[in-house]
Amino acid sequence: MSAPLQPQQFADLSMPRRWLMGPGPSEVHPRVLRAMATPLVGHLDPDFLTLLSEIQMLLRGVMRTRNAFTLPISGTGSAGMEACLVNLIEPGDEILIGVAGVFGERMCEAARRAGGVVRRIDVPWGRVIEPDQVADELRRGAPKIVALVHAETSTGALQPLPEIGSLAREAGALFLVDAVTSLAGVDLRVDEWGIDAVYGGTQKCLSAPPGLSPVSLSPRACEALQRRKTPCPSWYLDFSLLGAYWGQERLYHHTAPITMLYALREALRLVAEEGLEARFERHRRHHRMLLQGLTRLGFDFVVEEAHRLPQLNAVRLPAGRDEATLRRRLLEDYGIEVGAGLGAFKGKVWRIGLMGESSTPNHVHALLGALSQLLD
């Protein structure tokens, strides 16, 4: 054998205790961890099919939608993004994408690979797309899809959606929204805001482990799927096949990630118990605490106040501080993870997450206390 297995090389799993205050994963509630230790049942077991239906009901509640097609994709948030794009785009279809950071850029890249013709609205990182910019673009001809990132994880900006949703609908375009970082952390009203397709992540404000991406499609988006002239280029992410397993037919497609679905159900139940409004207020409250403390320590917020995400805080460090050294000491000396800047913000900005179970006063106090010592 070319590479012999030497079990003695590999010690018992022993991971450090971390305070997860980066851009995700966030911390996971002990009830969710315990749910994952539940022995498995089969993916066609009657009890498991009931669990699937419960997850769908809970997801509809969190997304504020009545969409029948509401289910988690068996992959991370990026898989949800790709699923929406490859199902809604046929080669040559036009898609208008707002780009204000890494995740808008990523949508452009995946849309091009799906054969889409991408039109962009670019704004500086940390800003949001204005309805007027979208209206101008729509006057030049309506694309099939208008796509925006609700909470841009690379900049910490919250993109207002309702007005742009109306513009897209008036133009006859489908409205696609990346809600990976917004879902269950800030207000998201899929039906009321006219969102036709949306994808989220589990490892942000839902506080389940990464590995699933909740998606929802409006009836208009489902009709668009039925009008496709070519098959979806992805078999794994084909919404029509996924819908046949999650819907009435219960047709086997791929083996569902059972344990992750146990986790998602428990995480959604925790959201339901807290209530959406209380959860959003909790995220805002700890954001304000962090804002005050960091400002006192000399940090600057990247995003102007009106568009700041409470759950993801992009900040510039006090002058003269080396971000990599400081970030490493936070991790090594205090077990606290904060996120580095991506792309244009690399080396300049930190992304401090207060998401889901990581949004507590204790997280804020621990971070501020550690920074006070390190900056002293």
Added chain:
Amino acid sequence: MSAPLQPQQFADLSMPRRWLMGPGPSEVHPRVLRAMATPLVGHLDPDFLTLLSEIQMLLRGVMRTRNAFTLPISGTGSAGMEACLVNLIEPGDEILIGVAGVFGERMCEAARRAGGVVRRIDVPWGRVIEPDQVADELRRGAPKIVALVHAETSTGALQPLPEIGSLAREAGALFLVDAVTSLAGVDLRVDEWGIDAVYGGTQKCLSAPPGLSPVSLSPRACEALQRRKTPCPSWYLDFSLLGAYWGQERLYHHTAPITMLYALREALRLVAEEGLEARFERHRRHHRMLLQGLTRLGFDFVVEEAHRLPQLNAVRLPAGRDEATLRRRLLEDYGIEVGAGLGAFKGKVWRIGLMGESSTPNHVHALLGALSQLLD
């Protein structure tokens, strides 16, 4: 809100105790379940990056390969299949696929969607592809890829690979193998057999939950990737981007499914502790016990003896027995799950899995005892 969240509707997670003896998922060792209850660290945490390297070392051992590109895809076995196809195929590339059941058929479907020109070798379900058939096809012109299913989960047949691997190599074709159900259950020698690309599943003989697909690429396959003229149509499954996260660069691509990777590491460690040869022999031993008992009860094996998979037993029921009723009673009265037939075998055949942690004498005795009572 259109669909209010009512937490009281959703009780504590309570799943029945099942004996999983279908075509997967198999049962999961308590150590693996416990690993999944471990609190998360970040996907760029130094300790997590060490864990990724350990998983790669362990996977290379189980796959018997030195391939640098050996890593788990963040999706189920079908995602691994799709990843191999969309990375290796460019539009118009020819792929020769052996079809002897559902999973060969699925490869054809996914290859067509990736723009491949599919040539098929069809054999009756339950049979295997003969080297002569492949040699005949190769004389008509070499395709870019020759693809086979090692263990056809829909029929229980074990496809011999080494001779066909040599034929593919002589013809200058890449050799692609579906090892979803074979990995860690029967002998699989990626390097020795000239396999250029292989994908497995976690929920079969590895006995981890479903949700990851280990893949490995030979240096020849990696060169083929570099010669692509068009980008991989999938951003999520793009091997060049995945390789940059799992390789030296550690470039962020998507958030790794942390908890599933904890599980995979522990499951691989259990395989290493048992040893591959001992594990294969255990699977053969319990297959023989099952074979004897089922034959006594009037069941017929679908696959001829030389090509039977020990871990997946496709059997025809005794004459006059309604398979659906009997299967339901096994589940309801005994908590035992066996698999129904797929496709051409629907309503006629059961698929009895003895995979990984589900391959024990107790599983065999429990099933045979239950069947004796039910058939009495």
